[in-house]
Amino acid sequence: MKIAIGSDHTGLALKEVIKAYLDSRMIPYEDFGTHTPESCDYPRIAEIVCKAILSSEFDRGILICGTGIGMSIAANKIPNIRAAACSEPYSAILSKRHNNSNVLCLGARVVASGLATLITEGWLNASFEGGRHERRVDMLTRIEQRYAIPVVPHPVKEDDTNPLPTADAPVSDN
Ligand code: RB5
8 A cells, every 4th residue: 555645834743643553563654745844735735645546646644734624626537536524534444444534534633643644544444345335335435426527728826836935935824
């Protein structure tokens, strides 16, 4: 199993804790940023990590922001991503067994590092149960397809494509 991991500035410290846990289990991962404490926008990180998962090079993703909610909303905009923001292990485990979640979102301002590690552990150890849950997950995919907007060239706002902040980038807000 290979993990794509990312956080905004609020999740930086917790991301290091989760990376240390992955190291301890010898689970390979790649950190897609952010890498500095400067304020950055969570939707950009969510998109980068989810694109990595869709490339099939990574099996699952872990996204960390202040609450886990912004990351999960952003990730769930992307077809075939099923992101679950979890604050305890039970939901995280069930999100894999029943919903086949492929992204776990954690809130660095919500869960302490010990609990976040237990949540991650439970989620990584869980497997999709299939059966009736497969039918329901297939229904999720069909909802996605019903509301899919045909792909046409569209303008991308400059803010959406700016590089991630570097150590000397100005901090605008939090
Ligand atoms: C950043 O202040 C915060 O809004 C972000 O980390 C996240 O919690 C959004 O959902």
